[in-house]
Amino acid sequence: MKKGKKWLIAGLLAGSLVGLSSPSFAAFWNVTGDTGVHDPSIIKEGNSWYTFSTGQGIQVLKSDNGTQWYRVPQIFLTPPAWWKTYVPKQTTNDVWAPDIQEYNGRVWLYYSISSFGSNQSAIGLASASSIGAGQWRDDGLVLRTTTSDNYNAIDPNLVIDASGEPWLVFGSYWSGIKLTKIDKNTMKPTGSITSIAARPSNSGAIEGPSMVYRNGYYYLFASIDSCCKGVDSTYKIVYGRSKNITGPFVDKNGVDMLSGGGTILDTGNDKWKGPGGQDIYGTNIIARHAYDAEDNGNPKLLISDLNWDSSGWPKY
Template sequence: MLLVGTGSASTQIKLNDRLTGDLVPTHDPVLIREGGTYYVFGTGTAGQDLSSKTSPNLVNWTAQAPLFTKLPDWALAAVPGTKEMWAPDISFWGGRYHLYYAVSTFGSNRSAIGLFTSPTLDPKAPGYGWKDEGMVLMSKESDDFNAIDPNHVIDRQGKHWLALGSFWTGIKLFALDPKTGKPRDPATKPFSIARRHAPADAPAPVEAPFIIDHGGYYFLFASYDYCCKGVNSTYYTVVGRSRDIRGPYVGKDGSKLIDGEGTIFLRADLQEKERFRGPGHPGFLHDADGTDYVVYHAYDKQNHGAPTLRIAPLNWGADGWPVADY
């Protein structure tokens, strides 16, 4: 947080209020740093699959060429009608960056998760280039989950997992083979770790999981209610924690994410502001200096509801729970 002022008067300027550059459009962002450059990747638009933005300082952002301009052939065959890649997740392990992403059509659970890998994120660096590792897993109309919004996590025992899900019966956790980054046993059912409950003929809005390890707990973040409606979006993000990565995840008051509850982490701005609506789909970065950040999108009421990049420092309270300085 920047302090500006003279004498005894000072004004605290939050990181979100300092962001400049190509902040729009941004949907479903993830944040990572390689060397002196920060990267934000997000959902693409038709013909521009997976957006890319870079910054030298987390403040000034410049749009880059999209990571891809064509969907893989396997994705077009697996999910007819899909037009772009959604909701990327980026992590580094095994000497390569692993970029998970989803392909789907709106409102359908005929969806798939794909994977690209590259030794570097810098297009100018030797060896740069994304290798298509193909399909990771898929959901069909007969399944009770939706294979979008992937998040890769390695637990304290070195086991690899993929959290994912949107609507249907909620957020699932799949065990992965660390050599391939794909399910260790495709026949094994995933663990259910978060779910909203609704009447049989009504939606159950929960999606966008992200798991981080801190202070002996795994923290699961998930977004509730509706995105993608501009200023009418009702998205907000909750958090719960568990000693076991498989759950159960509970909020501060003991309420369970598997029951559609938890502790609110991101919500629409304060009543007196009400500018950035529907904050959600968070990603997290533990930076080299030890600072934690949350990246997310929100809809700017002063810019026709445009989906906008938002970044905030993540502080850990004395009670061990995360608080976003947004």
């Protein structure tokens, strides 16, 4: 991000992204308009781009070209009645860290409900034939955690493995990031839960997982340290990889992410503080939020090309 202006000029000369019909920026996309987001998930449908993000009823931004963004109606106008059954402290329509993915001819929207500092949480699911069509179906509870669990049911991300099978990666704080197999008919968990990343209790948070498969490896991206504090946020994005979707995920130094490993991808800069809540689209685009030091620390949308080095590690 520190080289955004240089990348922007290079992009204008270089043309569009390889293999994708998208804006002609080689790395840092010059997004404008309404870019206020937290924990964005990005997707393209037809000629339109969308981000789904934390906020009232799940906030949605749309772009007709990937650069100029505007707000469109939220997904839930009122909280579904079942939310309070699993998260009694859920007294508003505030929804966290949604994940939007297309799979098997349908669009799936995972999301989480919780309250700060509690792991009495739930992951829910909505779906539609397409984003443009709307008419979202409430598919109910996916999984839950209570105060007796040592992990937290928030920050879901749908992952499709090399065989085309769906998995759900999720989690935050407590004992870290988890993974579970998903039934392709119900799109809900089947089988056990596996731990794939954690940090020592005195080392801060790990959360917001996003996983992709590329050239024989599964890449796990996560946000570490502190979010939600404006310019005082210390969020940063880390990654590791594994030949197997269930791990072990190791960083560039060979350290297991279950033991606190994770190579840093993004720590922000003087303008953009605490980048995190990242989402990988395909394998070549990364969206995330960061806090704008020039606008009272408000969280905003950042999008970049995600490049890969000769050894198969991600980079900007």
